[in-house]
Amino acid sequence: MVATPTPAVADPEFLPLADDLVAVGDSTTQYVLNDFAAAYNRSHTGGRIASFDAVNPATGQRKDQITIRPGVTMVRPESAYAAFDRMKEGKPIDFAHTDAGPWTSTRPNMTTFVVFAKDQMRYASARVTNVPQNLTKDQLKAIYTCQAKTWNQVGGTSTSKIQLKMPVWNDTLRNYMAQLGVSGPYTCWSGDQWNDISTVLGNPDAIVPMSRAVARLMRSYGDPIQIDTSDVAVDYYVYNVVRNDDTPPDYIPDRMIPFVGDGSDNTGWICGTEAQAIVRANGFDSTEDCGMQEWY
Numbered sequence: 001m002v003a004t005p006t007p008a009v010a011d012p013e014f015l016p017l018a019d020d021l022v023a024v025g026d027s028t029t030q031y032v033l034n035d036f037a038a039a040y041n042r043s044h045t046g047g048r049i050a051s052f053d054a055v056n057p058a059t060g061q062r063k064d065q066i067t068i069r070p071g072v073t074m075v076r077p078e079s080a081y082a083a084f085d086r087m088k089e090g091k092p093i094d095f096a097h098t099d100a101g102p103w104t105s106t107r108p109n110m111t112t113f114v115v116f117a118k119d120q121m122r123y124a125s126a127r128v129t130n131v132p133q134n135l136t137k138d139q140l141k142a143i144y145t146c147q148a149k150t151w152n153q154v155g156g157t158s159t160s161k162i163q164l165k166m167p168v169w170n171d172t173l174r175n176y177m178a179q180l181g182v183s184g185p186y187t188c189w190s191g192d193q194w195n196d197i198s199t200v201l202g203n204p205d206a207i208v209p210m211s212r213a214v215a216r217l218m219r220s221y222g223d224p225i226q227i228d229t230s231d232v233a234v235d236y237y238v239y240n241v242v243r244n245d246d247t248p249p250d251y252i253p254d255r256m257i258p259f260v261g262d263g264s265d266n267t268g269w270i271c272g273t274e275a276q277a278i279v280r281a282n283g284f285d286s287t288e289d290c291g292m293q294e295w296y
Contacts, residue, residue: 015070020049024051032117032284036275047256068093079170080241095256098238101171112241113240114240114260115291116239117213117238118235119212119238121172124200124208124225139154143207172234176234180232211283217282
């Protein structure tokens with residue numbers, strides 16, 4: 001039997017030292033960061049990337065304890081927002097990987113958001129499904145506001161009940177819903193399903209808003225999931241959020257510059273040929289804005 005490959009899901013195999021770069025963040029970007037870390041660490045002897053997943057990669061446990069430096073433990077952040085909280089608390093984290101943009105009200109002060117790729121939010125369903133793949137804005141609004149109860153009410157043929165699985169309410173989801181005139185949350189939402197493909201696998205009546213990159217990646221590894229082909233989507237950048245230092249003009253700490261750049265577009269390793277091939281292999285799109293930085 002040939003084993004099906006899976007995405008790079010792993011915490012660091014080494015205890016990060018003082019000159020290593022500790023990263024935590026959300027599930028949307030954890031796989032690409034793991035691949036970044038493996039490639040970057042092969043070619044850089046100092047300042048290794050130590051990226052921790054949003055959930056324990058061995059057990060699936062959320063919010064367990066992780067050791068990020070010798071003698072320094074903390075609760076594992078399961079989202080960018082939790083990562084931002086740890087940064088605000090002064091934990092020795094160098095950067096957070098995230099799809100939350102710099103407009104988010106929970107961002108830490110004195111941080112720089114550095115673009116490294118772009119993504120879309122769409123809706124995902126099982127490969128064998130009752131979910132129409134080209135739902136209109138009006139049909140999606142009827143689903144997300146709990147007005148539509150069964151799939152034949154929104155262009156499908158099945159009278160089965162719609163099973164709506166929803167992420168935690170965040171800025172990306174808010175922007176997606178704003179296109180539809182949905183303010184949410186609503187009572188029919190089944191929450192905290194962010195990029196969890198198990199919520200749709202094998203369930204022909206389930207629908208969940210999801211990162212297109214994550215869905216693409218899971219499909220490439222053989223998971224029976226599909227992403228919609230409708231005209232309704234939200235484009236967004238994904239970022240590394242770096243803790244600033246006090247050295248203008250870019251405020252990026254010197255040891256972070258080889259990885260993310262110095263303030264000029266496309267100057268860091270992350271915008272180079274090797275890293276951008278990893279970006280695309282993980283389902284994201286490259287962007288000419290890679291390396292663009294915004295300060296807060």
